[in-house]
Every structure is written in structure tokens, then in C-alpha cells.
Amino acid sequence: MLKISSNIMSAVFVVGMVFHSLFAYAGATTKVNTESIVANSPDNWLSYGKDYKEQRYSELDRINVGNVADLSLAWSFDTDFNRGLEATPIAIDGVLYLTGNWSVVYALDARSGELLWKYDPQVPREWAKMACCDVVNRGVAAYEGKIIFGTLDARLIALDAVSGEKVWEVATADIKAYPYTITGAPRVAKGKVFIGNGGAEYGVRGYVSAYDVNTGEQLWRFYTVPANPADGFENEAMRAAAETWTGKWWEYGGGGTVWDSIVYDNELDQLYIGVGNGSPWNAKIRSPEGGDNLYLSSIVALNPDSGEYIWHYQETPAESWDYTASQHIMLADMDVKGESRKVIWHAPKNGFFFILDRLNGKLLSAEPYVDVNWASHYDLETGRPVETENARYLNEAQLVRPSSMGAHNWQAMAYSPQTGLVYIPVINSLFEYKAVDDYLYEWGQWNLGVYLQQQAVADPILAQILVRKITQGALLAWDPVKQEAAWQVPHKLTWNGGILATAGGLVFQGSAEGEVLAFRADNGEELWSFDANTGVMAPPVTYSVDGEQYVTILAGWGGAFGLIAGLEQEVSPPPSRVLTFKLGGVAAPLPANPLKQTHEPPARLTEDKAVLEKGRTLYYAYCSACHGTEAISNGAIPDLRHLPKAFHDNFNAIVLDGVMAKAGMVGFSEVLSDADAYALHAYILEQANVDRESREQPEWWKTIKTWVYGVVAKLLGFAMSFA
Known part of the structure; x- marks a missing residue:
């Protein structure tokens, strides 16, 4: 009897603690309002830019220039997809709220990464075509017990912060018309x-x-x-x-x-x-x-x-x-x-x-x-x-x-009142703008009035080198008083992540190369890095729970440049992740990325240069924004050069008729004819066979070509610097 009573008492105690936590949780989220965002608690991150000034500066300093080398992974959380992540998490008294691909919202325990709830707004996959720059989302807003976010198909939704249940939903646009x-x-x-x-x-x-x-x-x-x-x-x-x-x-x-x-x-x-x-x-x-x-x-x-x-x-x-x-x-x-x-x-x-x-x-x-x-x-x-x-x-x-x-x-900049500097993720690049010969407006298609395609690059090795060498990225520390650069740290690639500055004298940033980095805020010296196994675009945040400071960042490669630039890898993209660090973290290392699967392509359809050039023009008009420059994909969206034979056998059914629309690959029969589809298919198979032939070359020849192309790219980049 005593044993039963003890079990009952234990159960009552546990239930009581759960309810106590829920009420405390509800109270914390209810407190988020205009006044609390203005007050700008250093322990929380209540708004997209932390507060209304949007300076992305945290007064927390437990992690600082003296000990950041001891920063390590506290936990990681895999989202449901492997596309680009751009969100800034909101941190409220031990809970993180963030968005992933397809506008899915996650609530996580900020100490452990445990999933508290998830809300999927069920965005129609075919609407991805209307997103110029990937199926991304930059985050939620919190206010008076509600978590509010927008969806890819232009809805605005409010959720209960504790349960994740929908409170209200409204369409912000008539997407049947626009x-x-x-x-x-x-x-x-x-x-x-x-x-x-x-x-x-x-x-x-x-x-x-x-x-x-x-x-x-x-x-x-x-x-x-x-x-x-x-x-x-x-x-x-x-x-x-x-x-x-x-x-x-x-x-x-x-x-x-x-x-x-x-x-x-x-x-x-x-x-x-x-x-x-x-x-x-x-x-x-x-x-x-x-x-x-x-x-x-x-x-x-x-x-x-x-x-x-x-x-x-x-x-x-x-x-x-x-x-x-x-x-x-x-x-x-x-x-x-x-x-x-x-x-x-x-x-x-x-x-x-x-x-x-x-x-x-x-x-x-x-x-x-x-x-x-x-x-x-x-x-x-x-x-x-x-x-x-x-x-x-x-x-x-x-x-x-x-x-x-x-x-x-879009990658956010930050400001440190300690140094008086604004930290900007900059891009140095150029583009050949050329007006289209005959402009025709097409509903639901890209209507730019300029040609997207640049000069053709025959060799896939050269194409990748040019992307990596000619377009440059950097972390720039800008003095807004003197209106000049204080210092600059070059990155190997462009499209690097947003910035966080802290009172610990640090600047945090993710990189397109797949690292999370910490620099000295005063001179740009790199003090710490972590291999994220994928490109990192999102801006970091920091918060404190029970006196412990954490740094959280979302890792997932994509977005406008991430898709169109390709940047082919030998491995497949991992699940897009939430990475959280603290001093003395003991989380297991991230698993290795799986090797990429490739399929040998069918034979070329034609060697007619006019047909192939037409196919290339059509590819850039309708395909490149998702499947990449010169048909080189980053892997999160299928690389059209490496697909199985069944894709090619059913090319028109997929590309014209849209049999894969529910998976996000809509049909283009309204703008492409059978002859257009033939030219497009011919171009894709040309690129696939060029890639196959390149992969079959001896390694010594690939090494020589890579070295020669690297020199050419550097010279070209130097020449273009005068443009």
C-alpha cells in the first residue's frame, strides 16, 4: 500500500511539474510585446534583429575572445528537408522558435534541442516554382503568446506558442491571380x-x-x-x-x-x-x-x-x-x-x-x-x-x-558598440546585363527583360572554378563614422552567412564553404571554427539559459545563389540542421554526408549547335534558377546530368505535362512546345555527356586542367576587376 501511494505521489509530482513548466512557458511567451522587445533582455532573442534597432548585438559575454576556442557542439537537430535555411531563431526563456523549408515551424528546447512541437502549413509543392530563390523562410515573430509566420504561398499564420495549435490564418494575397x-x-x-x-x-x-x-x-x-x-x-x-x-x-x-x-x-x-x-x-x-x-x-x-x-x-x-x-x-x-x-x-x-x-x-x-x-x-x-x-x-x-x-x-549585418563597426557579409561580383530582343510577358515565369545566361563554359571543371574564383565573398568591418573599411576577411566562396556581434568581443558568421566561424571584432582574427558539413547562410543568435550562454545557427545550403551557382560536391547534402554551441559542449560529431549517386546518361540527342544553343537559352529561362548554371546542381534539387534513364524516357511527361507537380516539378506546356522540349533535352544530355567524359579522364589530366583553369580564372578575375 505504501509502495502504491509512493508511486501515486511521484506521478502527481511529475504531472505537477509538467503543468508548472507549461504555465511558466505560457507566461514567458505572453510577456513578449512592444515593451519587452524595447527592453532588449540579453538572455533572450525576442525579435528578428534582437530588438527594434536590428543591430544584432548581444550583451552576453560569457563566451569571449579568451575562451571561444573551447566552444563546441552542445546539440544538433535535423529538420525534415535538405534545402537552404535562412531563418533567425527566436529565443524565449529556454525555447527556440524557427522556420525551415516549406515554411515549417519548429519549437525546440533551447538547452537540449528536443522537439517540443512542429507545425507544417502544408505548402503546395508546386508553388515552389513561384519562389525565385528556394523554398526558404527567414523566421517567425513572437508576440503575446503567439508565434506568427508567413508561408511560401503567401499566408500569414499565428500559432499558440505553447501548443503549436493554429490561432488564426489569413491569405495576404490572391495567389490564383498573382x-x-x-x-x-x-x-x-x-x-x-x-x-x-x-x-x-x-x-x-x-x-x-x-x-x-x-x-x-x-x-x-x-x-x-x-x-x-x-x-x-x-x-x-x-x-x-x-x-x-x-x-x-x-x-x-x-x-x-x-x-x-x-x-x-x-x-x-x-x-x-x-x-x-x-x-x-x-x-x-x-x-x-x-x-x-x-x-x-x-x-x-x-x-x-x-x-x-x-x-x-x-x-x-x-x-x-x-x-x-x-x-x-x-x-x-x-x-x-x-x-x-x-x-x-x-x-x-x-x-x-x-x-x-x-x-x-x-x-x-x-x-x-x-x-x-x-x-x-x-x-x-x-x-x-x-x-x-x-x-x-x-x-x-x-x-x-x-x-x-x-x-x-538578405544575409543580416551586425553592429558592435564596443568597436563602432558594422559587420557586413559582402559580395564582389559583376554581371553582363543584356536586354532581351523581344520582350514577352509570361504569367508565372521569370520576367526580367534581360538574358540570364552568361558566356558558355564547355568544361564542367572550368565552370566550377570560375564560380569559385571570379565571384568573391568577404566579411567586411565598416566604420560608419569614417565611411571606410576598418578590416576585411576574404572567404573562399560568396553567399556567406549573416552576422552576430557580442559583448565578448566576437563576431560570428557561417560560410558558404560549410564552416561556423568566430572572429575578433576589433581586427578580424579568426579564433574558432566548426565544420558544419554544408554551406551556412543563416545568421547566428545567442541566448542564455540557467546562466549558460549558447550560440545557435541554422545550417543548410541553397537560396538564390546556392541554387543557380551549383557548386557541385562529391557528397549529397545532409539534412538541414540547427546547430547549437556552448563552452564545453559534448554532443557527438555530425555524421558524414552520404556519397552522391550518379547515373550514366543516355547518348546525345543531337550535335546540331543551333538546337543546343536554343536548348541552353530555354534552360536558362526556365530551369537554371533551380537546377543550376550549366545544368550543375548543388544536389538538394536533382542534378539533371545524373538522373536515371527513366527520367529521360519520360522527359516530356515530366517537363511539359507536369506528372511530378506534387513533388514540386511543375509542367511547362503553357510556354514550351514539343520542339522546345527536344532542344532543352538535347542541351541537358549534352551537358550530361560532357560531364561523363570529363569524369572518365585520367586523374593526372584533371589535375593539370584544374591548375591551368585556376590560373586562367585568376587572370580573368584580375582583368574583370578593372571593369
Whole structure:
């Protein structure tokens, strides 16, 4: 009897502890609101950029320059897929909330990585085609007991933070009519959720919306480009913007999607949005008689309560290069000519580091932070760039820096008040912009107005070397006061991860080469590294539980460059993972990646160069964004050169009829004919057989070729540096 009573008492105690934990857990998540985000607890990471300034600086210093060498893996968590991960985890009193591929949300124990709950919004796999840049998501927002996120098919969903059950769901766009997506993380303030969307490459009209955090009711919407003037204007801001457009831009969508940076300024009670590129990219098509095309490539300040326009600054007038202004917006206070100013720091795609007065949007400074050749400088009186002669590709192709990837993309930068430096994951590259001969708008397809394909590369070894040598990435420490570089650490590849700065004198970053790295914040000295077995793009966060400091980062290779660049590996991509580190961690090493499976290709269909060139053009128009440059894939999406014979036997059924649509491979019968499919198939088989022949060459010959090609690539890169 005593034994039974003891068991009952033990069970009651356990149940009581569980309920106590749940109530404490619920209380912790309920406390997340505007005031707590402003307060910026160092133990938690409550918002996308940690707080409303979005400086990504942590006051935690238990992990520091003196002991970071002892940092090791505390735990890892495998997600359900192996595609690119871009999310910033939210850390709230011992629980991590994050998003993975296909907009799946995970809640994990921050100490152990144990899965607490998972929510799958069941995104239709065929909608992946409408995502320009992989099936990624940059994270959730937390507010008053709810976890809120956007889905790839443009829904906004709120979940109960404790149970993971859905509280409300709302469609932010009519995706039957327009190919919208959401990959960005929502922002929350004042009882509202702010979210934009993607889809400019497919021909949509951009906007940002506010929703009630408790009900999902839409409160307001601000469009970033005007619609058909004949239909009237939503507000005076749209009426003014329409005066800067010509032609029938609304038939092409216009673009201007707010796909990433949205920042609430609690000091001035303003909301800042970074507006994206034009649709199509080529300004001559969408606005043939000129015009600045507001509010493309602009930072716009809005009233967060009503969505009313306050001010704007356009960084790239008449944007024509995919130079979005949707990169990380950071708020700061700084001395400008002896006067304290509230400012915005911004390092967008166009390669200039901007300092704006956030009271009125006045340009205070703009200096290039990478190699730039589209503009010589900015006129501070007019606030406009002074373009060079080779900036516009009106009559002939032009090599332009930066490329369409930008000098800085979505990967977040960070700031350390200890050093006064802004840390930026930069890209140095160039792109040959060439206008298409005859533009034809196609719903649901890429509508750029420029050719994506660059010069053909016959040898796959050379193709890989060129990607690795010509496009350069680096971690740049930028002094915003002097407007110059303090130091720079080159990376082996481009498309490296976002940044975290800490009071321990450290800067953390993941790399495209597959490492998690820690540097001294003052001079860039590398102090620690960890092999993640895959490319790392996402930004790290740090938090503290029970006095123990942790660093967490998501590891998964993909995104826009990760897909199109290929960067072939001898192994298959591992599951995309959450990696968490602490001093003296004792987790088991990550398992080795499995070897890649390849299948010998069938014989070539033809050697007709005209057919193969047509196939290459079609491949770049419809396939390369997912399957990679020159048909070289990173492996997360099938490498078309290495597929089994059954794929080739059923090529038209797959590519035209879409028999694999439920797996994400939709059909293209609306835009491709049987003759087109034949040319496309011929090009893929040509690349497959070239690859097979290259693999069959003796190792000594491959070594010689690799060395020669490396020298050629270096010389070419040196020559291009003068472009």
C-alpha cells in the first residue's frame, strides 16, 4: 500500500511539474510585446534583429575572445528537408522558435534541442516554382503568446506558442491571380503584424500590410508602386509616384516587393520598409519614356497605425539591375558634423553604404563599400547617384558591378558598440546585363527583360572554378563614422552567412564553404571554427539559459545563389540542421554526408549547335534558377546530368505535362512546345555527356586542367576587376 501511494505521489509530482513548466512557458511567451522587445533582455532573442534597432548585438559575454576556442557542439537537430535555411531563431526563456523549408515551424528546447512541437502549413509543392530563390523562410515573430509566420504561398499564420495549435490564418494575397510568395520574417509592434511579399521577378505589384495580432484582421495596406491611373489611386503617395512612371507599367506588375526588411522605430513611432526591384528588371521595358519609378529601390517611412506615407529616399532611381533596397535596415544614433542624429544605416545591393536621417529621409552620406562601376558617387545636394557611361544596357550588353546578387543580399549585418563597426557579409561580383530582343510577358515565369545566361563554359571543371574564383565573398568591418573599411576577411566562396556581434568581443558568421566561424571584432582574427558539413547562410543568435550562454545557427545550403551557382560536391547534402554551441559542449560529431549517386546518361540527342544553343537559352529561362548554371546542381534539387534513364524516357511527361507537380516539378506546356522540349533535352544530355567524359579522364589530366583553369580564372578575375 505504501509502495502504491509512493508511486501515486511521484506521478502527481511529475504531472505537477509538467503543468508548472507549461504555465511558466505560457507566461514567458505572453510577456513578449512592444515593451519587452524595447527592453532588449540579453538572455533572450525576442525579435528578428534582437530588438527594434536590428543591430544584432548581444550583451552576453560569457563566451569571449579568451575562451571561444573551447566552444563546441552542445546539440544538433535535423529538420525534415535538405534545402537552404535562412531563418533567425527566436529565443524565449529556454525555447527556440524557427522556420525551415516549406515554411515549417519548429519549437525546440533551447538547452537540449528536443522537439517540443512542429507545425507544417502544408505548402503546395508546386508553388515552389513561384519562389525565385528556394523554398526558404527567414523566421517567425513572437508576440503575446503567439508565434506568427508567413508561408511560401503567401499566408500569414499565428500559432499558440505553447501548443503549436493554429490561432488564426489569413491569405495576404490572391495567389490564383498573382504569383506572390512570402519568405521574409514578420515584424510585430503595437499589437500589429507587418508583412510584405515576394514575386517581383514574376510580375507582381508590391505592398506591405498590417494585421491585428489577435485576430488576423487586415488593418491597412500600403502599395509601393502605382496601378493603372485609370482605376484611380489609393492615396496621394500613389498619385505622386505615378508621375515618375511612363508607358503601361501596370501590365508588367511594376515590382517593388517588400520581401525582407521591415523595421519599427519605437523612438520616432515610424515604420521603415525596404522596397525591392522593378518588374521587369529592365527599366526601358516597364517605363519606356524614362522616370525614376517610385518607390522602387527606396526606403519608405510609414505611420505604423494607419500605413500613411511619411517620407521616402530612393537609393537607385530608375532601377534596372535588380538593385533592391530590401536589405537589412539598421537604426542608430551617431554624431554628424557635431550634431547628434537619429539615422538609418543601410548597405543595399547597389554597393553604397547609406546614412539617412530617419526623421525626414535626408541623405547624409553614401560611399561604396565594394567595387562599383555603375555610379561614380552620390551628389549630396540632390541625393542622386552620378551614373557612369556603362551603367545602362540600352543598346549593347554591359558588364556592371555589383551583379544582380548585389554587394550585400538578405544575409543580416551586425553592429558592435564596443568597436563602432558594422559587420557586413559582402559580395564582389559583376554581371553582363543584356536586354532581351523581344520582350514577352509570361504569367508565372521569370520576367526580367534581360538574358540570364552568361558566356558558355564547355568544361564542367572550368565552370566550377570560375564560380569559385571570379565571384568573391568577404566579411567586411565598416566604420560608419569614417565611411571606410576598418578590416576585411576574404572567404573562399560568396553567399556567406549573416552576422552576430557580442559583448565578448566576437563576431560570428557561417560560410558558404560549410564552416561556423568566430572572429575578433576589433581586427578580424579568426579564433574558432566548426565544420558544419554544408554551406551556412543563416545568421547566428545567442541566448542564455540557467546562466549558460549558447550560440545557435541554422545550417543548410541553397537560396538564390546556392541554387543557380551549383557548386557541385562529391557528397549529397545532409539534412538541414540547427546547430547549437556552448563552452564545453559534448554532443557527438555530425555524421558524414552520404556519397552522391550518379547515373550514366543516355547518348546525345543531337550535335546540331543551333538546337543546343536554343536548348541552353530555354534552360536558362526556365530551369537554371533551380537546377543550376550549366545544368550543375548543388544536389538538394536533382542534378539533371545524373538522373536515371527513366527520367529521360519520360522527359516530356515530366517537363511539359507536369506528372511530378506534387513533388514540386511543375509542367511547362503553357510556354514550351514539343520542339522546345527536344532542344532543352538535347542541351541537358549534352551537358550530361560532357560531364561523363570529363569524369572518365585520367586523374593526372584533371589535375593539370584544374591548375591551368585556376590560373586562367585568376587572370580573368584580375582583368574583370578593372571593369
